[in-house]
Amino acid sequence: MTELDRKAAELGIDLQVSLAGVTFSNPLMTASGTFSPHESSQFYDLSELGAAVTKGVSAEPWEGNPTPRIAETYGGMLNSVGLENKGADWYRNSELPFLEQYDTRIITNLAGHSVEDYVRVTEKLNACDAIDLFELNISCPNVSSGGMAFGTDPDMAAEVVRAVRKETDKPFIVKLTPNVTDITVIAQAVEDAGADAVSLINTLLGMAVDLRRKNAVLARKIGGFSGPAVKPVALRMVWETAKKVNIPVIGIGGINSGTDVVEFLAAGASAVGIGTASLMDPRAMVRIKSELIDYMQENGFSTIRQLKDAFDI
Amino acid sequence: MTNKIVMAEVRMNREIAPGVYHLQMLVEKETAAAARPGQFLNVYPEAGSRLILPRPFGICSADPDAGTLEIVYEVVGRGTEILSAAGEGTLLKIAAPLGRGFDTESLKSLRTNDARPPVLIGGGVGCGPMLFLARTLQREQVPVTAVLGFRDRPFLIREFREAGCTLLTASETEQEGIFSGNVIDCMTAAGLSAPAYFACGPRGMLAAVDAYVSADCGDEFLQVSLEERMGCGYGVCVGCSTRIREYGENGQPQTVRRKICTDGPVFRGNEVIWDDGTR
Missing domain, CATH: 2.40.30.10 (Translation factors)
Known part of the structure; x- marks a missing residue:
């Protein structure tokens, strides 16, 4: 038992949640692209995580975008990493065996430029028993073909979901982009096509200008905006989506405290993803988990269900 | 942990x-x-x-x-x-x-054949990490030559002297008593030659140092500390990646992406792809 699970148990608090037929020791998940097993494990015990959501992996290695890829903005940041990764073979042989040592659920985020790409990476990793769920990234704003293009069109989103559904019996989550007129339309389309859950939001498209270099800060000019500043937008979209779909919603966007987690659960999320906070503080996952336990204790909640039911939004 | x-x-x-x-x-x-x-x-x-x-x-x-x-x-x-x-x-x-710092172990094997002092090159605030290296080498009783380049007024001079370095100082604006120009001009004027080099500074300076060292002892004997805008600094966000030429077991170079924050910031000169299309 981990240090924080012991703390919760001593207080009579059960953080367990289940979604898509899988139980999780707690509702805290890393957000894809802000977690790396070896590196993150230097800062906290990965068994504290409800789920380790790994960085987007493609069938073959991807180079990503030119640098600078990072810009700080007021209360948030921009990134244009572009899903640089070493490919599915490396993931299976190097990342997964390491992660398997920990007592946490493993969610593998999948990336592609085309329907065939998503199918291929699913094929390559489907036999890995260590993977509990897939998360289909159809919402990355930093790749020029595929990525977000699938997430902004309900028909294309449904097509890629159906194609992946045929390849795997593992439950999968579809990660949605906020860069659409109505995110609930996309959420319903992927639900109808067979997705087991949705996670939202991926980053908002944004930009920053470097007055000294007289150019955009990012080499790619535009990038994905994340961090505490996006929380109200994310909460609103999670609330709207949870009302419309019957599959679970994983809330992501600007979470940086235990009470932020509570807000997302209150708005209808079944679990939460925590991203930029781990850049701001490598121990954010365990700090936030501890704060959530404190909140539950102070407010007399012994289960996540009780906490959620206390809100009527 | x-x-x-x-x-x-x-x-x-x-x-x-x-x-x-x-x-x-x-x-x-x-x-x-x-x-x-x-x-x-x-x-x-x-x-x-x-x-x-x-x-x-x-x-x-x-x-x-x-x-x-x-x-x-x-x-x-x-x-x-x-x-x-x-x-x-x-x-x-x-x-x-x-991050991963400078490899000073390799100096030991080098020095059995060549007693000339290694050269440390710093540009601007890049002089900071070189001072740490100079002090470390002083403790190991390795004599060191340091070349420090500044845009304007020099700094850390006394600290480098106290670290026992033979010092060459350059500034791009006229300063009394120091070389006028950049570090490469300064090294060329001094006819500097060494079995190993270490450098930290702006990427343009590092690329020029790499060319200088390539002509002297070969840039596999140069170690540079690279800089990039970082998100996390511990290897999770992959914001600071750069193209690196890696040499496999057969010695054949292969271009790969490496994270400056955890795979570096120190790389060998012959690993760095200076014009990596990122600027």
């Missing part, structure tokens, strides 16, 4: 040249003892600052007995501006040490 995130207390934060600061902080002795030349530390912004990302700084000195770490930095934006105002006693949340 070692705890790399610690609180540090500012002991000194002094402007040593216009816009350039030298900061000394008190940390746990184990933290100071773990630091190696070429490694860096992250300073996390305070909650009320509206800034969110840590700022990475090359470590310019570590004293395990006193439990101190030092950095030299230039005010280039809001984060460093706030840091420059941190007075004695201010508590900073830091992560240290981070």
Whole structure:
């Protein structure tokens, strides 16, 4: 038992949640692209995580975008990493065996430029028993073909979901982009096509200008905006989506405290993803988990269900 | 699991040249003892600052007995501006040490054949990490030549002298008593030749140093510390990646992506793809 699970148990608090037929020791998940097993494990015990959501992996290695890829903005940041990764073979042989040592659920985020790409990476990793769920990234704003293009069109989103559904019996989550007129339309389309859950939001498209270099800060000019500043937008979209779909919603966007987690659960999320906070503080996952336990204790909640039911939004 | 995130207390934060600061902080002795030349530390912004990302700084000195770490930095934006105002006693949340530093072990085998001193080259605040290396080599009784380049007024000169370095100093603006020009001009004028080189500074300077070293002993004997905008500084966000030429077991080069924060910031000259299409 981990240090924080012991703390919760001593207080009579059960953080367990289940979604898509899988139980999780707690509702805290890393957000894809802000977690790396070896590196993150230097800062906290990965068994504290409800789920380790790994960085987007493609069938073959991807180079990503030119640098600078990072810009700080007021209360948030921009990134244009572009899903640089070493490919599915490396993931299976190097990342997964390491992660398997920990007592946490493993969610593998999948990336592609085309329907065939998503199918291929699913094929390559489907036999890995260590993977509990897939998360289909159809919402990355930093790749020029595929990525977000699938997430902004309900028909294309449904097509890629159906194609992946045929390849795997593992439950999968579809990660949605906020860069659409109505995110609930996309959420319903992927639900109808067979997705087991949705996670939202991926980053908002944004930009920053470097007055000294007289150019955009990012080499790619535009990038994905994340961090505490996006929380109200994310909460609103999670609330709207949870009302419309019957599959679970994983809330992501600007979470940086235990009470932020509570807000997302209150708005209808079944679990939460925590991203930029781990850049701001490598121990954010365990700090936030501890704060959530404190909140539950102070407010007399012994289960996540009780906490959620206390809100009527 | 070692705890790399610690609180540090500012002991000194002094402007040593216009816009350039030298900061000394008190940390746990184990933290100071773990630091190696070429490694860096992250300073996390305070909650009320509206800034969110840590700022990475090359470590310019570590004293395990006193439990101190030092950095030299230039005010280039809001984060460093706030840091420059941190007075004695201010508590900073830091992560240290981070990254992979200079390999000095290889000097030992080199020196059995060639007693000429290795050359340390620093440009601007890039002189900081070179000072840490100079002090480390002084303890190992390796004589060192240091070439320091500045845009304007030089700094850290006394510290390099105290570290026992033979010193060449250059400035791009006329300064009394020092070479006028950049570090390459300065090295060329001095006819500098060495069995190994170490450098830290702007990427343009490092590329020029690489060309100089290639013509001298070969750039496999050059180690450079690269800089890039970072998100996390510990290898999760992949914001600071660069193209690297890696040499496999058969010696054949292969182009790969490597993270500056955890695979570096120190790379060998012959590994770096200087014009990597990223600027």
